[in-house]
Amino acid sequence: MPVTTIIEPFRIKSIEPIRWTTRKQREQRLEAAYYNLFLLPADDVLIDLLTDSGTGAMSTHQWAAIMEGDESYAGSRSFDRFRDSVQNIFGYKHVIPTHQGRAAERILFSVACKKGDVVPNNTHFDTTRANVEFVGAEAVDLVIPEGHQPSLSHPFKGNMDVAALESLIQRVGRERIPLVMLTVTNNSGGGQPVSMENVRQVSAVCKRFGIPLYFDACRFAENAWFIKLREKGYESKTPKQIAQEMFRYGDGCTMSAKKDGMANIGGFLCTNDNLLAQQEKDLLISPRVIHYGGLAGRDLEAIAVGLQEALEEDYLRYRIASTAYLGNHIASQGVPIVQPPGGHAIYLDAAPSCLTFRRSISRRSSGRRALPRRRNPLRRNRHPHVRRRRANGSGTPGHSRRVYTQSHIDYVVEIILEVWKHRASIPGMRLTYEAPFLRHFTAHLEPVPVAVAHRS
Numbered sequence: 001m002p003v004t005t006i007i008e009p010f011r012i013k014s015i016e017p018i019r020w021t022t023r024k025q026r027e028q029r030l031e032a033a034y035y036n037l038f039l040l041p042a043d044d045v046l047i048d049l050l051t052d053s054g055t056g057a058m059s060t061h062q063w064a065a066i067m068e069g070d071e072s073y074a075g076s077r078s079f080d081r082f083r084d085s086v087q088n089i090f091g092y093k094h095v096i097p098t099h100q101g102r103a104a105e106r107i108l109f110s111v112a113c114k115k116g117d118v119v120p121n122n123t124h125f126d127t128t129r130a131n132v133e134f135v136g137a138e139a140v141d142l143v144i145p146e147g148h149q150p151s152l153s154h155p156f157k158g159n160m161d162v163a164a165l166e167s168l169i170q171r172v173g174r175e176r177i178p179l180v181m182l183t184v185t186n187n188s189g190g191g192q193p194v195s196m197e198n199v200r201q202v203s204a205v206c207k208r209f210g211i212p213l214y215f216d217a218c219r220f221a222e223n224a225w226f227i228k229l230r231e232k233g234y235e236s237k238t239p240k241q242i243a244q245e246m247f248r249y250g251d252g253c254t255m256s257a258k259k260d261g262m263a264n265i266g267g268f269l270c271t272n273d274n275l276l277a278q279q280e281k282d283l284l285i286s287p288r289v290i291h292y293g294g295l296a297g298r299d300l301e302a303i304a305v306g307l308q309e310a311l312e313e314d315y316l317r318y319r320i321a322s323t324a325y326l327g328n329h330i331a332s333q334g335v336p337i338v339q340p341p342g343g344h345a346i347y348l349d350a351a352p353s354c355l356t357f358r359r360s361i362s363r364r365s366s367g368r369r370a371l372p373r374r375r376n377p378l379r380r381n382r383h384p385h386v387r388r389r390r391a392n393g394s395g396t397p398g399h400s401r402r403v404y405t406q407s408h409i410d411y412v413v414e415i416i417l418e419v420w421k422h423r424a425s426i427p428g429m430r431l432t433y434e435a436p437f438l439r440h441f442t443a444h445l446e447p448v449p450v451a452v453a454h455r456s
Contacts, residue, residue, distance in 0.1 A: 006318065006321050006322055006325055006406055007318075007406070008318060008402070008405060008406070009314040009315055009317075009318050010059070010402060013060065018045075018046050018047070019043070019046070020046060021044055021046070025044070026044070029041070029044045034432070034433070034443075034444035034445055034446075035429055035444075035445040035446065035447070036440075036442070036443050036444060036445060037050060038050070038440065038441050038442070039442070047404065047408055047411065047412060048400070049345075049398055049399065049400075049412070050398060051398035052259060052344045052345065052398040052399055052400050052401060053256060053258045053259055053398070054100075054258035054263070054264045054265060055258075055264075055398070055400040055401075055403065056258075056262055056263075056264070056400050056401030056402055056403060057400075057401065057402040057403050058262065058263065058264070058302060058306070059262070059305070059306075059309060059402075061305050061309070062262065062263070062301075062302045062305045062306055062309070065298075065301035065302060065304065065305045066298040066301055066302055067298075068301055069296060069297035069298030069299075069300070069301050070297045071296060071297045071298075072297070073291075073292075074291050075291060076291055076292065076297050076300070078297035078298070078300040078301050078304075079097070079291040079292060079297070079300055081300070081301060081304045082095075082097065082300035082301070082303055082304045083095045084304070085303070085304035085305075085307050085308060086268060086270065086304075086307065088308075089220075089240065089243055089244060089247070089307055089308075089311070090217070090243075090244075090247045090253060090255075090270055091244060091247050091248060092247070092251075092252055092253065092270035092271060092272055093271070093272045093274075093277070094270060094271050094272070094273075094274075094277035094280075094281075095268055095269075095270050096268060096269040096270070096271075096277070096280055096281060096293060097266070097267075097268050097291075097292060097293030097294075097295055097300060098266070098267045098268055098269060098293045098294065098295075099265065099266065099267065099293060099294035099295055100256055100257075100258060100265060100266060100267045101127070101216075101218060101254055101255060101256025101257075101258070101259075101267040102127040102131065102256070102267075103267060103293075103294070104254040104255065104256075104267050104268060104269035105127060105128050105131040105216075105254050106131050106134075107269055107280050107283050108131075108179075108214070108252075108254055108269055108280065109131045109132050109134070109135055109137065110131075110135060110283060111276060111279045111280050111283060112178045112179055112212075112276065113132065113135045113136075113137040113178050113179075114135065114136065114137070114178075115135065115136030115137065116136065116137070116176060117135075117136075117137035117138070117176055117177065117178050118137065118138045118140055118168070118172050118176050118177050119132045119137055119138070119139050119140065119177070119178070119179065119180075119181060120140050120142050120160075120165055120168055120177065120180050120181070121139065121140070121141060121142065121160075121180070121181040121182070121183060121216070122141070122142060122143045122147075122158055122159065122160040122181075122182055122183055122186050122189065122194065123141045123143050123147070123158075123183060123186050123187070123188045123189040124139045124141060124181070124183070124188065125183060125187050125188055125216065125218075126188070126440070128181070128183070128216060128254075137178075140168060142160050142161045142164045142165055142168065143157075143158065143159070143160065143161065143186065143189050144157070144159045144160070144161045145161070147159070147186070147189050147190075147192065150190070150336065150337070150338045150339065150347070150349040151336065151339055151349065152339065153339045153340050154192075154340075155193075155195070155226075155230040155231075155340075156192070156193055156194060156195035156198060156226075156230065156231075157186070157189065157190065157192035157193075157338075157340075158183070158184070158185055158186030158189050158190075158192035158193050158194045158223075159194055159195055159198040160182060160194070160198060160202050162198070162201045162202060162205060165180065165202065165205055166205055169205070169209050169211070174209045174210065174211060177209075177211055178211075178212075179211060179212045179213070179214050179251075180202065180205075180206050180211055180212070180213050180214070181213075181214050181215070181216055182194055182199065182202060182213065182214075182215050182216070182250075183215075183216040183218075184215055184216070184217060184219065184220055184223040184246070185219045185222050185223045185226070185342065185343045185344070187216075187218065187219070187344075190338035190342045190345075190347040191219070191222075191323075191338075191342020191343045191344045191345050191347065192338070192342050193222070193223045193226035193227065193230070193342075193343065194223060195227065195230075195231050196227050196231055196234065196242070196245065196246060197231070199246055199249050199250075200249060202249075203249035203250065212251040212252065212273070213249065213250045213251055214250060214251060214252045214253055214254065214271075215246075215247065215250050215252075215253040215254075216253070216254055216255075217247075217253040217254065217255045217260075218255060218256045218259040218260060219259050219260050219343055219344055220243050220246070220247075220255075220260055221239055221243065221260040221310035221311050221316060222260060222316065222319065222320065222343035222344060223243075223246070223343070224239040224240075224242040224243040224246065224311065224316075225239050225313075225316040225317075225319075225320055225343075226320070226343065227242050227246075228242055229320075238311070238313070239311045239312075239313060239316055240308075240311045243311065251271065251272050251273065252269070252270050252271035252272060252273070252276075253269075253270045254267070254268075254269055254270075255267050255268050255269075255270070257303040257306065257307070259344070260307070260310040261303045261306045261307050261310065262302075262303075262305075262306030262307070262309050262310050262401060262402075263299065263302045263303045263306045264302075265295065265299055266295050266299050266300070266302075266303045268293070268303075315402075319343070319399075319401065320343060322399070322406065322409060323341055323342065323343060323344065323345070323346065323399050324340075324341040325406075325409060326341070326346050326399075326409050326412060326413060327340075327341030327342075327346040328341065329413045330346070330413055330416050330417060330420070333417050333420070334420070335348065335416060335417065335420050336348065336349040336350075337349055344398060344399055345398050345399055346399075348416075427447040427448055427449060428447070428448040429445040429446065429447060429448060430445060430446060430448050431443055431444070431445055432444045432445060432446050
């Protein structure tokens with residue numbers, strides 16, 4: 001008989017206590033944080049699903065590698081091991097370490113883009129969009145039509161609309177498009193994967209017009225696993241082989257190693273372009289040295305090991321199954337989610353009929369913290385060049401890697417269903433303070449009476 005129970009493919013060697021709070025305490029903490037979960041102290045959170053970025057648990061092999069960290073200012077052997085591990089998977093000529101992914105984005109777009117340029121992506125992540133717009137360029141999302149339909153199930157809902165890409169290039173002109181990006185998996189699109197066929201097609205368009213193709217590779221291992229599961233011809237390939245093939249279609253990448261690098265900090269920028277690489281290194285070296293990019297040698301060691309561990313089949317099988325378990329259980333009880341379940345998170349679709357549910361899931365959440373994400377106006381930059389869109393979804397539990405057990409996931413399922421049952425009585429939220437860029441990090445909110453929220 002096949003075993004269906006999901007078990008963690010690891011044993012727990014060290015623990016960190018978490019503590020309970022009462023409902024009254026949670027209400028007080030939320031009010032003190034202006035109802036913005038970014039401003040809520042982590043000690044007040046029982047299960048923290050704010051993000052999967054940098055919140056994972058490192059393995060014994062990573063901790064052992066940390067002890068080998070070479071903190072030499074230049075020429076560190078830790079950098080050599082880091083570079084070799086990155087090139088083993090990604091294959092790009094130049095590897096530039098950064099303190100995290102958004103630093104890699106800032107360097108790339110500062111060097112490659114100028115005011116008036118256009119950068120297509122399947123869906124830009126918020127920091128990617130902010131870095132594009134900071135230099136005066138326009139960030140354009142070109143996800144396939146299925147990606148705009150939360151309830152629709154599609155195996156590769158993160159794909160870029162290839163026809164729309166060609167149309168955009170012809171409309172604005174190739175000279176205004178310094179590069180095309182593909183985000184794998186498509187984070188802001190629901191953690192949805194991109195198929196290898198779509199990668200090939202996008203690459204072919206880029207090559208025809210002479211435009212470099214870059215990957216936002218934060219969750220490349222999860223994307224490789226989805227390709228193995230869902231795309232014909234890849235069933236017998238390893239996740240590493242799939243990732244290596246995928247990156248051969250591109251010219252470079254940005255990466256937050258806090259995701260599928262399985263580390264708590266760090267990132268990198270890769271390119272095959274010698275001139276661009278030198279300009280990027282020049283920009284990096286002004287505040288940092290190119291052999292460490294603001295990281296300690298021990299961090300480089302942890303990333304070097306973590307990148308390889310992220311591609312292990314036992315881990316990926318468990319990771320994706322656990323996320324799907326959460327999504328399928330709440331969906332079976334009527335909670336609308338972005339279908340099918342993504343790789344790193346479950347995106348709750350806050351449809352117009354449950355707007356109040358969208359804004360304040362944490363008041364009743366028994367200490368659970370999640371982040372409004374999908375098409376949420378709070379995450380949109382208030383900038384003259386940004387089109388404001390109506391919200392159609394939110395609430396993404398970012399599933400930390402190797403941190404929570406299956407019983408934690410069962411608890412999250414229970415709480416989501418309880419909140420869903422009482423959704424009509426939960427007030428919405430309105431902004432009282434916002435910053436011009438990335439406002440969700442610092443915004444202040446206040447409750448809106450239920451009757452008012454329903455009318456709006």
